[in-house]
Amino acid sequence: MISLKRNKKINLLVLVCWDILSVYLAIILGFKFRFGFVGAIPKRYDEDMIFYVLIMILVAIMSNTLLRCYSAVWRYLSYKDLIRQLLSSLLSAVFVILIDNFIGLEMPFELFVMIPSLMFLFMLIGRSSPRAYVVIKSFYQKRLKSAAQVKTLIYGAGEAGNYLMTKLAQKQNNNTIPVGFIDDDKALWGLKIGQVPVLGGEDILEFVIKDLNVKELIIAIPSADVDFIKQIYMRCQKCGVIVKRYGTLADVTVEDFRQAPIKQINFEELLRRDSVKLNMDIVNKFIKGKVVLVTGGVGSIGSEICRQVLKFGAKKLLVFDINENGLFYMKNELDEAGYQGRFEVLVGSIRDRNRLREVFFEYEPSVVFHAAAHKHVPMMEGNPKEAIKNNVLGTINVANEAIFHDVEKFILISTDKAVNPTNIMGASKRIAEIAIQIMNSAGNTDFAAVRFGNVLGSNGSVVPFFNKQIESGGPVTVTHPEMKRYFMTIPEAVQLVLEAGAMATGGEIFVLEMGEPVLIYDLACDLIRLHGYEPNKDIEIKFTGLRPGEKLFEEISLADEDTTKTVNNKIYICKPTEHNPQEFSRNIKRLENVVKQPDIDKMFAIIKEMVVTFNHNNPNGNSGGQDA
Numbered sequence: 001m002i003s004l005k006r007n008k009k010i011n012l013l014v015l016v017c018w019d020i021l022s023v024y025l026a027i028i029l030g031f032k033f034r035f036g037f038v039g040a041i042p043k044r045y046d047e048d049m050i051f052y053v054l055i056m057i058l059v060a061i062m063s064n065t066l067l068r069c070y071s072a073v074w075r076y077l078s079y080k081d082l083i084r085q086l087l088s089s090l091l092s093a094v095f096v097i098l099i100d101n102f103i104g105l106e107m108p109f110e111l112f113v114m115i116p117s118l119m120f121l122f123m124l125i126g127r128s129s130p131r132a133y134v135v136i137k138s139f140y141q142k143r144l145k146s147a148a149q150v151k152t153l154i155y156g157a158g159e160a161g162n163y164l165m166t167k168l169a170q171k172q173n174n175n176t177i178p179v180g181f182i183d184d185d186k187a188l189w190g191l192k193i194g195q196v197p198v199l200g201g202e203d204i205l206e207f208v209i210k211d212l213n214v215k216e217l218i219i220a221i222p223s224a225d226v227d228f229i230k231q232i233y234m235r236c237q238k239c240g241v242i243v244k245r246y247g248t249l250a251d252v253t254v255e256d257f258r259q260a261p262i263k264q265i266n267f268e269e270l271l272r273r274d275s276v277k278l279n280m281d282i283v284n285k286f287i288k289g290k291v292v293l294v295t296g297g298v299g300s301i302g303s304e305i306c307r308q309v310l311k312f313g314a315k316k317l318l319v320f321d322i323n324e325n326g327l328f329y330m331k332n333e334l335d336e337a338g339y340q341g342r343f344e345v346l347v348g349s350i351r352d353r354n355r356l357r358e359v360f361f362e363y364e365p366s367v368v369f370h371a372a373a374h375k376h377v378p379m380m381e382g383n384p385k386e387a388i389k390n391n392v393l394g395t396i397n398v399a400n401e402a403i404f405h406d407v408e409k410f411i412l413i414s415t416d417k418a419v420n421p422t423n424i425m426g427a428s429k430r431i432a433e434i435a436i437q438i439m440n441s442a443g444n445t446d447f448a449a450v451r452f453g454n455v456l457g458s459n460g461s462v463v464p465f466f467n468k469q470i471e472s473g474g475p476v477t478v479t480h481p482e483m484k485r486y487f488m489t490i491p492e493a494v495q496l497v498l499e500a501g502a503m504a505t506g507g508e509i510f511v512l513e514m515g516e517p518v519l520i521y522d523l524a525c526d527l528i529r530l531h532g533y534e535p536n537k538d539i540e541i542k543f544t545g546l547r548p549g550e551k552l553f554e555e556i557s558l559a560d561e562d563t564t565k566t567v568n569n570k571i572y573i574c575k576p577t578e579h580n581p582q583e584f585s586r587n588i589k590r591l592e593n594v595v596k597q598p599d600i601d602k603m604f605a606i607i608k609e610m611v612v613t614f615n616h617n618n619p620n621g622n623s624g625g626q627d628a
Contacts, residue, residue: 015126019064022122023056030115034108059095060119063088069123082124089120149177151213153241155232156220157183157191157198164220164246165194179212205232209239220246230530237532286367286502288313290408293365295350295398296372298326301413304494305369306330310339312498317343318363320350321372350394353401360401368402369497370395371413373429380425385595385603391428393592396435403443411501412436412449414509419451420613427607427614433509434610435588438581440507448504450497451511451574454485462520466527475540476524483546484517496571503566509574510566584610 063069067088069081093116152168154161161181168176181188181198182205188198199208208214217236219229229245236243292309296302297319303326309317317339321327327345334343344363348355350372373391374380380387395412402410414433417426436447454462462485469476488496492512500510525535533539564573587610594603608614 016061018126019060019123020057022119022126023060024053025122026115026118027053027056029118030111033114034110055099056092056096056115056119059092059099060088060123063091063095064123067091069127081127085123085127086120089116089123092116092119149175150215151179152176152216152218153180153182153208153212153214154178154196154218154220155182155202156224157181157185157188157193158221160222160246161220162193164218165196167246169194176216179214180208182208202232205235206239209236209241214239214241216242216244218244218246230526234529237530282502283498284312286312286409287498289315290366291316291318291363292367292369293318293320293359293363294369294371295320296370296413297321297345298323298330299371300490301493301497302369302371303330304490305371305497306334306343307337308494308498309369310334310337310342314342316363318346318359318365319343320346320348320359322347322349350398351389353397356397356401360405360407364405366408367501368398368407368410369413369501370398370410372398373413373432375415375425377417377423377425380428381423384424384600387424387428388431388591388595388603388607391425392431392435392588393595395432396439396588399436399439399445399447402445402447403439406443407445409446409448409501409504410436411497411504412447413497414449414451416451416453416511420615421611422615422617424607424616427611427616430611430614431607434579434584437507437509437577438579438584441581446504446506448500448506449509450500451509452488452493452496453517454487462523463527466524467531470528470531470533470539473539475542476528477542477544478520478524479544479546481519481521481543483520485520487518487523488512499568499571503568503571511572511574512570 064085067084069085069088093112096115097112154164161183165178168178178194178196180196181193182200182202183189183198184201186201189200191198209217217232219232221228224245229243233243287309292314294302294305294309294317297306298321302319302321306317306319317334319327319330324347327347331343331345334340346359348359350356350370372394374383374387399410401407412432414429415426417423418430418433419426421427421430433449433451436449439445440447466476496510496512500508503510521541524541528535528539528541531539535541565571566573587606590606591603594606604616608616
């Protein structure tokens with residue numbers, strides 16, 4: 001209330017000062033208009049100018065006060081206020097005429113018209129300027145807001161498109177403005193959904209984008225396959241339009257649509273095959289209410305396992321990793337997601353048996369997902385002992401603790417490079433597979449391994465590597481024109497891991513039906529086109545030759561492994577092959593000793609005994625490069 005009174009006093013003071021200035025300007029200009037701007041004002045009038053000004057100021061303020069011209073709120077000035085101001089100016093003129101006749105000022109009659117008129121004009125400008133400022137400011141704010149608004153086209157006018165419209169309407173501070181739908185159903189053309197028209201089919205896509213100045217397109221077709229999305233993406237890329245997606249094959253209910261996020265299309269979604277959707281119903285029963293340990297918990301696969309495990313209702317998640325920075329960021333992420341109190345971040349190495357023992361004793365996990373590993377092929381070729389220390393001896397350390405503490409299930413994250421390995425990384429993972437198959441009979445713990453191909457979007461994977469090269473202008477480096485790899489996304493890999501864990505009864509190696517392998521050259525061409533360029537025209541593709549430990553084609557299973565389908569026809573099980581536990585144990589002891597010695601050849605000889613399919617193609621390998 002005190003502040004309001006103070007503001008009123010300030011407003012009154014400003015208005016009075018403005019009126020004084022208005023009177024002064026009106027008198028000066030009035031005399032100039034009357035007697036000319038070049039010639040001088042007659043001396044008799046010039047000598048009494050101060051007197052005229054003082055008289056007019058008193059008359060103007062008195063008239064404005066009588067007619068309540070100081071009571072209006074500036075920004076809400078109305079036509080009634082303007083009428084009062086006009087009457088005040090007329091009243092001022094009458095007062096001045098009366099004063100002139102009474103004291104004999106003998107002012108020219110024209111000044112009795114011009115001066116009050118100019119006073120009215122200047123006072124009107126002063127009183128209307130705040131409102132004019134508000135109007136102009138509002139106009140430019142609307143212009144700026146309009147410029148910031150993203151004109152959006154929705155592809156798909158079906159059920160998902162309807163829910164998307166509702167989602168956009170409910171979103172606060174939303175700058176996304178739907179300007180139209182594109183749908184191939186001709187029956188919908190010309191209709192409106194929430195006042196937004198269905199403009200036509202995909203044949204007019206580029207025309208609509210250009211005509212309506214569209215900046216963003218959202219695909220609202222959950223059943224859209226990869227080829228369709230890729231085609232739309234590439235067409236929009238040429239037009240400079242961002243492509244997003246609302247709803248996927250996993251969103252099958254109304255509630256799914258309502259909760260589905262609007263996500264920007266990324267390259268990992270544009271594989272040369274459709275993503276494999278796994279049945280996750282049994283996972284909830286497997287995970288819910290249990291203490292789950294994830295080693296390598298801040299890696300690409302490990303971190304996604306952590307997120308999924310919490311979503312499926314784990315009682316407590318243990319994120320175990322040697323990477324303290326990664327643990328710091330993981331903790332922040334999980335805290336922001338609302339999982340406080342349901343997880344612990346634990347610094348430690350799988351090579352440290354005492355640290356592992358502390359963790360198992362304190363938290364007593366029921367399920368272990370073992371994702372900690374060295375995975376980069378060329379890097380491990382230059383550091384082969386580290387591959388054995390971490391991927392073999394570290395795995396056995398974790399497995400021994402799992403057996404000792406009666407862990408329910410232990411799931412090893414493996415790789416297709418373990419099949420007929422040509423590099424030390426693959427060989428070390430194959431030995432880890434053999435270890436958990438042998439150890440499956442050593443206690444009550446069910447051991448299983450999950451084997452899959454390259455993971456797109458993981459640290460060091462080929463897509464980010466190619467993207468960086470493309471953004472730098474090329475060239476894109478491919479090792480060999482015939483190089484092929486299986487690919488899957490991180491969510492696919494983790495779904496496989498979780499479902500395999502739920503299905504495991506002990507000793508299995510699970511593999512995913514991954515479709516046809518992808519030529520790395522074709523993947524490079526696709527990524528170049530998705531950036532809006534032409535391969536070998538705008539961006540060069542350069543062949544560099546096979547790197548240490550690489551082979552042209554990765555297999556997913558061994559020839560002597562008995563591979564059968566599970567109840568999920570997208571998941572296969574490789575039945576355990578025969579191994580001699582005593583011989584394996586002796587070889588592990590030999591490896592433990594040899595990695596402490598400089599004799600690298602002896603280590604490779606032992607590995608060859610343990611993995612008979614190991615055909616090391618680069619005994620003198622070096623480090624560096626991406627893992628393709």
